[in-house]
Amino acid sequence: MKSISRFIGATLILGMLVWTLTINMAIAPVRATIRQLEEAPGQMVYQSRQTLKDQHGNIWQAIAFKRVSPNGKSSFELRLVGFPGVVEIDRSKPLLLADSMGKTLAANDNSSIIFTDLSAPDSNVGEYDIQPLLPQLQPEIPLSLTLPIVGGETINLSVPASFVQDWQTLFSSRE
Known part of the structure; x- marks a missing residue:
């Protein structure tokens, strides 16, 4: 017993x-891990990768990265990658970033800079210039991303506040 x-x-x-x-x-x-890569002599890339789910349960990879060229000039993009054959991103429309306070911002499509063959870009990959938007985001407030897809529909992705904080950490780093 x-x-x-x-x-x-x-x-x-x-x-x-x-x-x-x-x-x-x-x-x-x-929390995402921030990775540092040297793409070319003197050109550094700092990136943060996260996994997001859309409203259909599909998994997306969100890669925020800051590229610093040898002359000190930097850029900051957000790349969204879905599974091939599941969606076709409409690159003629911007990515919308909305917070719970009602603020909505639009990020321009930069996808053309990532494809070596512009006649056949990957339809499931989109890249957006979010550098001008980052100072306007509040790191303690989560975001909703609205990604336009061909056919007039949209994909909705919820971004936790911790991801926004990672993006702003990358953006403000002086490396």
């Missing part, structure tokens, strides 16, 4: 530990 009580007690303790870890992982903000 004593061994059964110990077994039940140990099982309950183990169950509570697993439950606590699961809850903490579910509510803890996900």
Whole structure:
């Protein structure tokens, strides 16, 4: 009887530990790792990669990156990558960034700079110039991205505030 009580007690303790870890992982903000790459001599790229889900449950990769050229000039883009064959991004329209306070900003499409064959760009990849928008974003407020797709529909992606904070950290870094 004593061994059964110990077994039940140990099982309950183990169950509570697993439950606590699961809850903490579910509510803890996900932070991205900021990577540093040297693309060419003196040209650095700093990037943060995150995974986002759209309203259909499809997974997207969001890659925010800052490129610093040897002369010190920098650019900041957001690349959104969906699964091939699932969507076709409409590059004639901007990406919309909206916060819960009602502010909406538009990011211009920069996708043409990433494709070597402009006659056949990957339809599931879009790149947007968000450098002019970053100072206007509040890092404590999550965003909703509205990505236009061919056919007049849109893809909606929710961006946690922690991702916005990572983007602003990248943007403000003086590296």
